[in-house]
Amino acid sequence: MAIQRPPLFLPKLVTALRAGYGWSDLRRDAVAGLTVAIVALPLAMALAIASGTTPEKGLLTAVVAGFLISALGGSRFQIGGPTGAFIPVVYLIISRHGYDGLLLATLMASAMLVLAGLLRLGALLRYMPQPLITGFTAGIAVIIFTSQLRELLGLQVERMPGEFLPVLATLYAHLGSFNPWALGLALACIGLIVGLRRIAPTAPGFLVAVLAASVLVAAFGLPVETIGSRFGEIPLAMPSLSLPEVSWARLIELLPSAFTIAFLAGVESLLSAVVADGMAGGRHRSNTELIAQGIANAGSALVGGLPATGAIARTATNVRAGGRTPVSGMLHALFILLFMLLLADWMRYVPLPALAGVLVVVAWNMSEHRHFRHTLSAPWGDRLVLLLTFVLTVLVDLTIAIEVGMVVAAFVFMHRMSATVEIGAGVRVSDDDLLDPRGDPLPSQRDALPPGVEVFQVSGPLFFAAANRLDEVLDQFFKPPRVFILRTRLVPFIDASGVHALAKLAERCRRQGTVLILSGLQPQPREVLAQMGLQADGHWLHFAEGFDAARTLAETLAGQPLAAEVAGV
Template sequence: MPTMSARQYLLQFVPKLHTVLREGYGWRELRADAVAGLTVAIVALPLAMALAIASGAGPEKGLYTAIVAGFLISALGGSRVQIGGPTAAFIPVVFVVIQKFGFGGLILCTLLAGLMLIGAGLLRLGTLMKYMPQPVITGFTAGIAVSIFSSQVKDALGLQMGTVPAEFFARWTAYAQHLASAQPAAIGLTLLGLAAIVLLRWRKPKWPGFLIALLVCTGVSVAFGLPAETIGSRFGDLPSALPVFEFPHIPFERTLELLPSSFTIAFLAGVESLLSAVVADGMTGGRHRSNGELVAQGVANVGSALFGGLPATGAIARTATNIRAGARSPVAGMLHAVFLLAFMLLLAPLMRYVPLPALAAVLLVVAWNMSEHQHFRHTLSAPWGDRLVLLLTFLLTVFFDLTIAIEAGLIAATLIFMHRMAESVEISSGVRSTDDDLHGGDPVRRADEEQRNRLPAGVEVYQISGPLFFGAANRLDNLLDQFFEPPKVFILRMRLVPMIDASGVHAMENLARRCRRRGIALIVSGLQPQPNRVLADMDFGERPGQVHFVSSFERALKLAASLAEKHPA
């Protein structure tokens, strides 16, 4: 792998904003970005408040996050059109952290996650995100959707109960115990909000359905004096001032307890932001800088925490809205944050009248969209291993913990991948089986058999097909036990082995050791570059009379004939 120069390394972190300004930026681009930024701000306004409330925080925390983190993600990020802010993926983990450790604990969690993201970007781990198994992503995404849905039942039905428990079973048990306290007004507003959103998506898909639904529900609630809980009745008046930089009390003594949640937040932020950037590239034909995007996400999360906000990441739906609205550059995302700040300053006195059932309706739609039920069902038709990973991740996300779900899903996916790779490795002697005779075999197998027919007396050959890694290395253990009479020379063909690891080298050393004890000369033929380099680095080389390396099977045959003649039976 060629060494990266310092300049190439640093270029990965140059913000796309710098690239855009260097290429030239005029009034036409500014006008297009301003329209796109305003459009996204209108969409983000109700979402930011709803996501914060669902996370167990005040609505102003969501606005602070969208303003501060949204601005920094666009200004420093590696995507031209990425929109950042709070997202639904964080709701379960943020809710649990606030319940267990308070908002100060969440601030520490977000700070740690931001530092982890910066470190991941500087270590160039952004490119590794493409190896994330899709069943894991689908599983925890669908599980988060179920968690969001279950978290909104209280506000959607207007249940008269205390704090909603974090655990799934305890939560639904509490709902069942308080079901008799459901309020018809709250249920009516929830249904009205859902109907407005669905109708607008069907008839006017370009209109800001979430915001219009909130306005309709708020108007009905105020006009008829409905007894439904509102933002003002639960949280008081929203601040109508700029978010203030502060360093709140943080329980640093509980850092170790918070590390798993911090890792989960960093993981979700990294995966979702890079997925959003990939979606944006597909829609615009551009190309994002993944490592630079991770660093920007890290800085944005640190900034959000220091201004009293929530974790943030790239938001796929808002990014897509930004693109469809005609965004040309990161300036659109920066203006989206500025417009949100203006809305907060001007509309804060009016937001107290927004009914919480209307925000619950918004999040119920978000949960439905996030569930990706069609993709979930499609994955259930995949091979058994993918189905296992999907269901394991989904069930652990819903019933236990998102951190455990991600870890277990990744471990299961890794083990299944190793099993599949090990099963794909074939070690054969070249003898055609009965089934091959019946079906005529294939040209490669026939060629191998013709070559085998030319073997000198006392020479045996086996060929490995596939990577010789730790999952398949033990397949070499019993090769010499296949023979009734030990051969004088054993040829191991490796032209179809693209990769070998330390376990594979260890298995070859064991094979060479057993050959030496039985007086068998070992010939290795057709090594590819990677196995050749690894074997050399690990000091597995030529040993005259015992281990020989040749470039082709033809040369192996000639050498084998010579060695067999020197060691007659």
């Protein structure tokens, strides 16, 4: 009997409604949607202003694209809208090609995303090397921080350039207009956001800080710029549909920018969906997500919005707030629309230094400084990809950084492969070989395992193109095992992405009460694991010299209470 493939485009909303949707689900989705909308409201305005546009364009993007991404997407929990990753891209496109050029580039990117989904390319985006993602994300964080120095310092600059070094030169040339009130207000907002996260993690820190700063400015007449003083009133009416000017020359000119928008939208949305899957369980549909991203970006561009994608922090907030289905994301967009209609007259009092403080916190979160430092302890090839992508993102261009980073990562991989062949590894590296519970150990060996013990074997190099498949291993079991043996005898080498995948597997095992045993580690993987700090702890993670030693250890552990049970957890 032939296996029927699932439909190419089946939104999670349809699946959720088919499974049954009651008042309790709506109540939880409404609470989650309102919570996310409160977080997203100041962010949408801040991201739009930092991108070189007006605040209502960020709000429109959150409403239109946010609604479509949730309604049509392949994730139950995805929250879409403008994100920090787009700030340098959008700012450069507007400065070089005007806002009309941004709209055309966004429409081109939307077509690319829909085509990628129709061609079932969603799974390919999982093969991005982790050092490359960390490098360009940290680079974007530096650019966002630098772009906010004008507002943080209250400098009077008519128009900021789009490139990093000219930005620094312009800021230096205008230091004479420094406004200490602006810096003090921004630092107070940052301190309030950080403080609330520590003492009241569920409080909407961004909104509280912006509201407090707005009240201070309005009550005491502090000499700082506000949304009203720079942009005037926020329009209440939804804009009409409009199409940008199209010509072959303009399409070719904007092609690199469109590719960058499509790439960022695709990668960030799928990363956000993966984060949501890890927090709440389930599995997103990557190709459906790409198609939805394309449709949502087209909708945003047609109403005069900005590029949009899945927002990791807002999606995580949705999960933590109890969102059950894509209805929470749709309601989040409707709540933002309601805020626009009710609070438009008051938004003009929002001080720009307060929004700059919000984006400084966003940039710090985006930088992933701990992961950046951790990757610096990886093998030289991963460090090269990380630093090269980071430097090119900051100093040159994000598109070039991605292209060069991928090429260098490919060459590093080929170098590693050649080194592996030289020492006579003789291991196939096809996808079918990667995780095989049937090949080794033999059936008789598996039958000899005690109840509650499971074993899988990894064959081939555990590098960035294969590491993500480790996340699928535990999904094979109906009930989590007490002990899980992962045989690594046929893994000739491992890179930073492989270590990251093993660390995620170990953490997932720990959370579900499963002891993980890595058996048969070869010298290179053992050395890299030690180099990057992934060591046996004697409780949840053990190393064994071979399968016999691992089986003996598993028999002992399977007959003992788990550490959590001993502690009374």
